[in-house]
Amino acid sequence: METKQQDSEEENPFLDYREDTADEWMRAVYRMYTRQKQREAADAAEGREFCPVEEGISAGGRIACLKSWGVPERILKNLEGLNETKAVKYVREFNLSPREGWCLVLSGGKGTGKSTAAAVWLYENVPPEGAPTYQTRYWWNGTKVARTNGYAKDYERMIQSKLMVIDDLGVEYQDKNGNFQQRLDELIDERYSNFKKTIITTNLNAEAFKDRYGERVADRMREGFAWGGGFMELSDDSMRKVRKVR
Numbered sequence: 001m002e003t004k005q006q007d008s009e010e011e012n013p014f015l016d017y018r019e020d021t022a023d024e025w026m027r028a029v030y031r032m033y034t035r036q037k038q039r040e041a042a043d044a045a046e047g048r049e050f051c052p053v054e055e056g057i058s059a060g061g062r063i064a065c066l067k068s069w070g071v072p073e074r075i076l077k078n079l080e081g082l083n084e085t086k087a088v089k090y091v092r093e094f095n096l097s098p099r100e101g102w103c104l105v106l107s108g109g110k111g112t113g114k115s116t117a118a119a120v121w122l123y124e125n126v127p128p129e130g131a132p133t134y135q136t137r138y139w140w141n142g143t144k145v146a147r148t149n150g151y152a153k154d155y156e157r158m159i160q161s162k163l164m165v166i167d168d169l170g171v172e173y174q175d176k177n178g179n180f181q182q183r184l185d186e187l188i189d190e191r192y193s194n195f196k197k198t199i200i201t202t203n204l205n206a207e208a209f210k211d212r213y214g215e216r217v218a219d220r221m222r223e224g225f226a227w228g229g230g231f232m233e234l235s236d237d238s239m240r241k242v243r244k245v246r
């Protein structure tokens with residue numbers, strides 16, 4: 001049987017961005033990922049069930065790391081016993097996209113697993129040796145971004161950070177004179193210009209998103225989608241357990 005050789009970067013839609021970055025941390029995460037894949041292939045070749053080997057920092061260490069990156073406890077506790085939901089699948093694909101595919105939007109109704117999937121993405125990018133300092137915040141929610149002043153240190157961090165999750169964008173209050181809109185515009189523009197991987201979760205659908213944040217923001221995102229990421233609409237029903245009130 002003939003198999004298609006994927007030897008050039010252009011031909012390979014799944015060039016892992018961690019491979020093409022100069023960043024030592026991302027390369028280390030990539031090496032770990034590659035070893036995992038090799039074990040998986042070896043197990044498959046010998047008919048064994050694949051049993052992933054925990055490498056690098058322990059699960060507990062990763063959770064501690066995520067906590068210091070600002071992931072809320074409510075989301076952290078979801079990270080045990082996960083199913084491969086659509087949202088999780090999308091973030092894993094996003095991890096394999098080149099840097100140019102810098103943005104993934106998870107859009108959908110309440111409880112479709114968007115925030116959990118965003119946390120899975122951070123979890124899988126915890127550096128293997130453990131980062132020496134976890135001082136940076138990678139997890140922000142829309143409201144917090146809206147409240148941050150454009151001259152604040154936090155805003156600079158949002159622009160610079162290697163990874164960023166903006167959780168629940170769309171619920172924040174929009175001031176009448178468009179200050180937030182302008183800041184978001186600049187933030188997106190900076191992250192777009194420097195290929196800084198960004199995941200946004202929102203309850204807005206693509207149309208409402210564009211109406212709210214404007215053509216310029218939508219355009220910056222769309223450009224990256226050709227390489228990876230995308231505006232993913234999740235239509236699954238809510239997975240949140242509802243406690244019946246009698």
Ligand SMILES: Nc1ncnc2c1ncn2[C@@H]1O[C@H](COP(=O)(O)OP(=O)(O)OP(=O)(O)O)[C@@H](O)[C@H]1O
Nearest residue numbers: 078082083085109110111112113114115116239240
């Ligand atoms: N991959 C998963 N496997 C199993 N359960 C999950 C998974 N993802 C989410 N859940 C469950 O679904 C619930 C809702 O998840 P989550 O908070 O991520 O949804 P959401 O889409 O961010 O919702 P909202 O729009 O309200 O913010 C969680 O309480 C969690 O228990």
Ligand SMILES: [Mg+2]
Nearest residue numbers: 114115168201
């Ligand atoms: Mg959420």
